[in-house]
Amino acid sequence: MKIFISVDMEGISGIVDGSMVSSKQGDYAKGRKLMAEDVNAAIEGILSVNPKAEITICDAHGAMNNILPEDIKHKDAILVRGRPKPQSQMAGIDSSFDAAVFIGYHAKKGTQNGMMSHTYSGGNIESLHINGVEVGETAMNAGIAGYYGVPLVFVAGDIAVTKEAKEVNHDIETVAVKEAISRVAAKCIHPAKAREMIKQGVAKAIKKKVKPLIVGPPVIFDIRFTDAKKADAASFIPSAERVDGKTIRITHDDYVKAYHGFLAAIACATAFS
Numbered sequence: 001m002k003i004f005i006s007v008d009m010e011g012i013s014g015i016v017d018g019s020m021v022s023s024k025q026g027d028y029a030k031g032r033k034l035m036a037e038d039v040n041a042a043i044e045g046i047l048s049v050n051p052k053a054e055i056t057i058c059d060a061h062g063a064m065n066n067i068l069p070e071d072i073k074h075k076d077a078i079l080v081r082g083r084p085k086p087q088s089q090m091a092g093i094d095s096s097f098d099a100a101v102f103i104g105y106h107a108k109k110g111t112q113n114g115m116m117s118h119t120y121s122g123g124n125i126e127s128l129h130i131n132g133v134e135v136g137e138t139a140m141n142a143g144i145a146g147y148y149g150v151p152l153v154f155v156a157g158d159i160a161v162t163k164e165a166k167e168v169n170h171d172i173e174t175v176a177v178k179e180a181i182s183r184v185a186a187k188c189i190h191p192a193k194a195r196e197m198i199k200q201g202v203a204k205a206i207k208k209k210v211k212p213l214i215v216g217p218p219v220i221f222d223i224r225f226t227d228a229k230k231a232d233a234a235s236f237i238p239s240a241e242r243v244d245g246k247t248i249r250i251t252h253d254d255y256v257k258a259y260h261g262f263l264a265a266i267a268c269a270t271a272f273s
């Protein structure tokens with residue numbers, strides 16, 4: 001058994017605002033510890049089902065070097081750190097994995113009562129539609145897993161992202177560790193209890209049969225930026241089509257190549273901001 005874990009930070013137990021998720025903020029050291037502990041709980045859940053399971057963890061937040069390697073208790077786990085990297089928040093996944101698990105995830109930009117809601121790059125992206133459906137990071141990254149035939153079986157985060165995950169596929173097991181009452185405030189379950197819920201939820205999820213999310217072909221990414229200047233810059237990509245003032249379109253038969261076009265578009269937008 002091989003399990004892939006992608007770990008974002010906004011949906012980690014006990015975290016409610018930028019003070020714990022930005023390396024420039026004073027409580028960041030506490031945030032990265034909380035992040036590692038939610039991952040350790042997921043690993044415990046996996047190992048309770050199969051003590052020999054092979055586990056790869058991908059740090060999927062910000063500079064993607066948040067989890068301190070020694071904070072992962074399971075010595076046989078592989079930790080993918082740093083960025084940029086191919087497949088970004090899903091780096092390390094391939095067709096040898098049996099299931100994907102998302103920890104610390106958050107809802108797409110603009111979601112009411114979505115904990116620190118945004119879509120991949122808060123300052124750049126107004127919305128992302130894939131094949132006509134507006135998605136957040138959960139569906140976008142489930143599509144990468146699905147490209148390799150790997151099902152997303154579990155999502156932990158705030159209540160809003162668990163609802164978003166159920167819209168992707170109702171069979172996905174979810175655990176809500178907090179209820180956001182604004183974008184940057186939440187009713188939080190005690191981390192110890194949240195970790196127990198994650199452990200049990202993951203153990204249940206990896207025993208389920210869930211269908212991988214297969215998108216296209218063709219795969220169409222409609223990327224709407226927060227400003228026309230960003231779309232101007234992103235339209236320098238040879239395959240990009242300009243849809244309107246703030247939107248460009250990337251089309252490819254291969255999901256990961258389309259996704260890499262999305263990453264390149266953000267890099268262009270950021271370079272000129």
Ligand SMILES: [Zn+2]
Pocket residue numbers: 008009010060061062
């Ligand atoms: Zn994040």
